[in-house]
Amino acid sequence: MIPIVLFILVCTICYFLVKKNHEYWEKRGVVGPKPSFLVGNVGKSFILQASPGEIYTEIYRKYKNASVVGLFRSETPILLVRDPELLKEITIKSFQHFRDNDIDVDKKHDPLFGRNPFALRGDEWKTVRGQLTPGFTSGKMKWLYSYLETNAKKMVEFLQRVPETSYEAKELSLRFTLNNVGDAVFGIEGKCFEEENSEFRKLSKEFLSPGSYGVIMIFLATLFPPITKIFPLRFVTKSVEKKLTNLVSDALKYRKDNNIVRNDFMHILSQLKQTCEGFTDLDVTAHAAGFFGDGSETSAMVLSFVLYQLSVNPDPQSKLRDEVTKAFEKNNNNLPYEVVQDLAYLEAVIQETLRIQPPIHSLQKLCTKNFTWTLKETNKPLVIEKGTPIIIPMLALQRDEEHFEDPESFHPERFLGKNRENIKKCTYMPFGEGPRACLGQRFGLLQIKVGLAYIIKNFELTLNKKTKLPLKYDPTNVLITPIGGLWLDFKKIE
Numbered sequence: 001m002i003p004i005v006l007f008i009l010v011c012t013i014c015y016f017l018v019k020k021n022h023e024y025w026e027k028r029g030v031v032g033p034k035p036s037f038l039v040g041n042v043g044k045s046f047i048l049q050a051s052p053g054e055i056y057t058e059i060y061r062k063y064k065n066a067s068v069v070g071l072f073r074s075e076t077p078i079l080l081v082r083d084p085e086l087l088k089e090i091t092i093k094s095f096q097h098f099r100d101n102d103i104d105v106d107k108k109h110d111p112l113f114g115r116n117p118f119a120l121r122g123d124e125w126k127t128v129r130g131q132l133t134p135g136f137t138s139g140k141m142k143w144l145y146s147y148l149e150t151n152a153k154k155m156v157e158f159l160q161r162v163p164e165t166s167y168e169a170k171e172l173s174l175r176f177t178l179n180n181v182g183d184a185v186f187g188i189e190g191k192c193f194e195e196e197n198s199e200f201r202k203l204s205k206e207f208l209s210p211g212s213y214g215v216i217m218i219f220l221a222t223l224f225p226p227i228t229k230i231f232p233l234r235f236v237t238k239s240v241e242k243k244l245t246n247l248v249s250d251a252l253k254y255r256k257d258n259n260i261v262r263n264d265f266m267h268i269l270s271q272l273k274q275t276c277e278g279f280t281d282l283d284v285t286a287h288a289a290g291f292f293g294d295g296s297e298t299s300a301m302v303l304s305f306v307l308y309q310l311s312v313n314p315d316p317q318s319k320l321r322d323e324v325t326k327a328f329e330k331n332n333n334n335l336p337y338e339v340v341q342d343l344a345y346l347e348a349v350i351q352e353t354l355r356i357q358p359p360i361h362s363l364q365k366l367c368t369k370n371f372t373w374t375l376k377e378t379n380k381p382l383v384i385e386k387g388t389p390i391i392i393p394m395l396a397l398q399r400d401e402e403h404f405e406d407p408e409s410f411h412p413e414r415f416l417g418k419n420r421e422n423i424k425k426c427t428y429m430p431f432g433e434g435p436r437a438c439l440g441q442r443f444g445l446l447q448i449k450v451g452l453a454y455i456i457k458n459f460e461l462t463l464n465k466k467t468k469l470p471l472k473y474d475p476t477n478v479l480i481t482p483i484g485g486l487w488l489d490f491k492k493i494e
Ligand code: HEM
Pocket: 101, 117, 118, 119, 129, 290, 291, 294, 295, 296, 298, 299, 302, 359, 360, 363, 429, 430, 431, 432, 433, 435, 436, 437, 438, 439, 440, 441, 443, 444, 445
């Protein structure tokens, strides 16, 4: 009898605590959907029906007149921000109040990802960001450009060599970006076009597939970050960590023994080791590993979506081919760095793809200091409390007809001349915004540009029927990943 009474008592207390918690946003005058017990508003994600990004997009669209929407991720109150003015405060003007990402990685448990700027917090983030930034200047990009162009040529030769005319665009793009990372970071040839399963490709596959336990943990940590306190996250497995450590030390030893100075990321990292106190071998490996992952996967995803968009939008495809072909003709069938940077339509095609399919659909920030904001709809102040997770719904903003006319259609012209200037700040932010925006944006865009220019000059793209339409996305992947892949036909232009 006593255990039953105790059980009922505990359940009743839990019920009232949860009920009280669920009043958190209502009490503060913030609208939002009713949360469910334990799963909050992200239940669909727990049963793999939708990714958190899709859930946030749906909620964003439902609350058209609200500048913020109060939600619950499990039992944690989180704030989805719709108002671009408030987003400007969060990412730029009042950055000091929101400077951390809502991710908790223990450096002791995951020494490589734990050192990635994305995972670092507070002053430690500031120091590391300052150390790495000089590696991404336009001067450095110009220096690395010849490697990217060589790899773009290899990609064209590969497509001409393989007997099939249809190819999965992400798989192709990843071979290209991995080769680039091999050259730009480690100073080694990735051989991703020459060999079906080069060592570098195998390492990338292992790096990007953290095993089913890892996938489940990353997925759960996105929905319920406190879980990392009990089961610390490990993005980079022990085996990958060991291989990357060896790769870095071999590369450094080879340079030292042969007196080689190469103006690449590895050189910058080894210089940091000499000039910055506390910058160890482990830091060199961690940042090389970071560039390895960040530098290949997101850019490959974007390039594959650009190719997909062009395959279903023939007019922009031929317009882009005209621009690119003329540039090649004017430059003895080459595409120098300055020329590729000046191709306005090429840039616009990529930006328009990033608008429709940003690889990272939403960002999760953390309020690090109380912040007060007057809500437009009620004209009353809202105190965003320290510790509140903030959702920046990039995909939803970028496909909102209030900010972009006919948002589901592909119109690169939106990013040309005056049109581009008219885009409201913080309604388009595929690389994030403010001091914490993507560190590798220049490198990412440059490799996508040169790869795309070489493909579009040499091949006509059409959609292959193996691509499953309408596109559906893997609910367990934090990056937008189309289920079944993007299959395209590449017809050689004679
Ligand atoms: C086109 C491809 C890419 C896209 C769309 C992209 C997007 C993003 C986004 C949305 C963020 C979060 C920004 C924020 O928190 O406000 C980010 C952060 C970051 N990205 Fe990228 N990225 C790309 C390519 C790259 C490349 C090529 C590198 C490195 C070689 C890179 C390195 C980083 C790093 C280190 C951060 C963390 C910055 C920090 O917290 O200070 N990314 N990226």
